[in-house]
């Protein structure tokens with residue numbers, strides 16, 4: 001099966017809340033909430049990809065040393081297998097603002113289950129609760 005490498009990031013604010021983004025209409029899995037990030041391009045380092053995606057999607061600037069790996073998702077979708085490292089980041093420059101029509105929301109880790117997420121993301125939630133509490 002085709003393996004797709006996607007990097008994602010849980011931005012954590014000073015209050016311990018996590019940023020999620022709702023996929024806009026017209027995209028696959030529209031309406032679901034996800035962590036900012038995207039597909040790693042050919043020849044691209046995962047961290048560089050994440051810094052690029054955070055800039056494109058949220059308009060923020062992140063330094064590589066502010067990205068810490070937390071866990072990863074490995075999920076068999078019907079047409080591809082998703083391998084998705086999840087980083088956490090508590091420090092960035094600028095204020096996250098939707099650049100691509102997404103809806104953004106800061107939520108407590110313990111409330112993430114109230115937002116429908118892609119199936120690959122569900123096993124990530126306990127790791128975030130373990131990191132920041134409910």
Ligand SMILES: Nc1nc2c([nH]c(=O)n2[C@@H]2O[C@H](COP(=O)(O)OP(=O)(O)OP(=O)(O)O)[C@@H](O)[C@H]2O)c(=O)[nH]1
Pocket residue numbers: 006007008027028029033034035036037038039082118119120121
């Ligand atoms: N960024 C992100 N992508 C995720 C998450 N969970 C998850 O299953 N994905 C999947 O990983 C892929 C990320 O693709 P992308 O964001 O770069 O590209 P896209 O939606 O424009 O592409 P697509 O329309 O081909 O899915 C999508 O298939 C998306 O559904 C997540 O938490 N964050």
